[in-house]
Amino acid sequence: MDAIILLVVFAVFIIPWIIAKLWLWVGFWCIIAVLLGITELISFLVTKQTISQRFWAWRKDPKTPPWQKWMIFGGMIIFWGYLLCHLFLGW
Secondary structure, rough: OOOHHHHHHHHHHHHHHOOOOHHHHHHHHHHHHHHHHHHHHHHHHOOOOOOHHHHHHHHHOOOOOHHHHHHHHHHHHHHHHHHHHHEEEEO
């Protein structure tokens, strides 16, 4: 079911890039999607868990220091926030 949801979300994400005819961006996001799929497959074959499942297990592990969780969360907010500002505000 996760794969179906991911495909729908990816379609909703990629279609505007296609409509805008920003082909290098379409290619970039497709390469990212393929690499994500390969990583998911390798993770599942090696650990019997997807990378998300492994992350959730790590996040819920009581031995995981809270600062590490917040560091990843903060890094993702900074990265995606900057990308949005870069593309839409020209920073």
